[in-house]
Amino acid sequence: MELLLILFAVLLVGVALSKVLKAKELIDGLKGVDEEPISNSEIKTNALGLLIFGFVFFALLIAQIVGWDKFLLPSAASVHGAEIDTLMEVTMILILSVFFITQGLLFWFGFKYYFKPGVKGFWFPHDNRLEMAWTIVPATVLILLVTYGMSTWDNIMNPKNEPDLNIEFVSEQFKWTARYAGVDQTLGEASFALYGSNAVGVATKDAMIKRIGECQLSIKGFVADSVRLEKLIEEGWNKDDKLDDVESSLKNYRANIVRLNRMLDHYAKFPAKYDAGKDDIVINNNVVKIPKGKTIKFQFRSKDVIHSAYFPHFRAQINSVPGMKTEFTFTPKETNAEFNEKAIKEGKVYLKTVRDEDKNIISQVETPGSTGFILLCNKICGASHYNMKVYIEVVEEKEYDKWIASQKTFE
Numbered sequence: 572m573e574l575l576l577i578l579f580a581v582l583l584v585g586v587a588l589s590k591v592l593k594a595k596e597l598i599d600g601l602k603g604v605d606e607e608p609i610s611n612s613e614i615k616t617n618a619l620g621l622l623i624f625g626f627v628f629f630a631l632l633i634a635q636i637v638g639w640d641k642f643l644l645p646s647a648a649s650v651h652g653a654e655i656d657t658l659m660e661v662t663m664i665l666i667l668s669v670f671f672i673t674q675g676l677l678f679w680f681g682f683k684y685y686f687k688p689g690v691k692g693f694w695f696p697h698d699n700r701l702e703m704a705w706t707i708v709p710a711t712v713l714i715l716l717v718t719y720g721m722s723t724w725d726n727i728m729n730p731k732n733e734p735d736l737n738i739e740f741v742s743e744q745f746k747w748t749a750r751y752a753g754v755d756q757t758l759g760e761a762s763f764a765l766y767g768s769n770a771v772g773v774a775t776k777d778a779m780i781k782r783i784g785e786c787q788l789s790i791k792g793f794v795a796d797s798v799r800l801e802k803l804i805e806e807g808w809n810k811d812d813k814l815d816d817v818e819s820s821l822k823n824y825r826a827n828i829v830r831l832n833r834m835l836d837h838y839a840k841f842p843a844k845y846d847a848g849k850d851d852i853v854i855n856n857n858v859v860k861i862p863k864g865k866t867i868k869f870q871f872r873s874k875d876v877i878h879s880a881y882f883p884h885f886r887a888q889i890n891s892v893p894g895m896k897t898e899f900t901f902t903p904k905e906t907n908a909e910f911n912e913k914a915i916k917e918g919k920v921y922l923k924t925v926r927d928e929d930k931n932i933i934s935q936v937e938t939p940g941s942t943g944f945i946l947l948c949n950k951i952c953g954a955s956h957y958n959m960k961v962y963i964e965v966v967e968e969k970e971y972d973k974w975i976a977s978q979k980t981f982e
């Protein structure tokens with residue numbers, strides 16, 4: 572609020588100044604005073620000012636790049652992440668060199684070629700060789716860069732080896748629910764028709780039968796509601812909208828039962844696909860563990876809108892889209908403790924929030940190391956989007972085995 576007021580005040584001062592200058596111009600006009608032509612020394616001062624501005628601008632930019640590097644992410648914590656880091660470095664070196672050369676020349680030429688009396692500008696309308704050069708060189712560089720980027724993407728998205736582990740994350744406003752594939756390492760079928768008490772809609776036979784029961788119970792309730800509402804409407808109450816809602820819910824629940832029965836028919840033909848879900852482990856918690864050094868295939872589904880699964884430390888990101896499955900495979904190569912140590916070695920810091928007893932933020936302290944691994948939503952998906960986080964603990968295989976064995980399977 573304070574900042575807004577200050578900005579507003581600055582704006583008003585600017586408007587006032589421009590009005591004063593305008594008034595002076597008008598008065599000069601009335602007095603018959605001619606506007607003074609710009610003198611040579613003014614032109615020189617302006618040119619020098621531009622050069623100084625250029626220097627200060629570059630100095631600040633370099634100071635920011637060097638000074639704030641400590642806030643950037645530490646080097647990747649996944650095997651493929653190193654490739655992304657290299658791609659990023661190559662791209663940044665290329666674009667920054669072009670930026671410094673072209674912008675440096677822009678400021679320098681502005682100074683070197685300022686107007687001097689008696690010196691004529693060189694008329695240089697067109698040169699085919701020059702046109703060719705500045706078309707072909709950037710095009711070639713871009714083609715090489717894009718090809719390099721696409722081949723890196725291809726390597727990452729098409730891993731040659733089968734994954735050791737299959738994990739699913741289901742997104743919804745505003746949380747992630749994880750499902751581990753269990754002993755068989757196969758994620759069982761899942762469907763939105765089973766959402767309810769079944770958080771990610773795992774479609775085992777029992778779950779389908781249970782869901783049909785739940786739907787029938789809901790339908791009973793809605794039928795009773797609609798009878799009651801119709802009676803009220805007959806008595807002259809304005810309940811038409813309510814009745815429409817109830818009828819549309821009835822339609823949905825009936826359609827869901829048809830859907831579930833169709834799935835049961837399908838189950839009779841391909842039971843294995845559905846039975847695979849029996850040993851799946853659903854983890855409704857914002858902390859999950861994964862083992863170090865294992866290749867993990869992550870699958871994503873969404874219950875409502877488009878979310879984006881972003882694992883910044885592992886250099887992985889993919890959208891989580893309603894009605895389809897997306898996936899990303901990576902291999903974590905460091906435990907949380909190892910990653911933190913590496914971050915300290917690389918001179919990275921993070922801002923640690925200090926709060927008082929009432930949880931008010933007092934300050935943020937620069938602390939060496941890293942916050943640790945997270946999965947977060949990287950698509951603005953609604954009011955509590957910022958809350959969609961899962962803390963990921965990368966642990967040694969033994970610890971992971973112990974942890975996963977202590978979790979309940981779906982059945």
Ligand SMILES: [Cu+2]
Nearest residue numbers: 948950952956
């Ligand atoms: Cu979001």
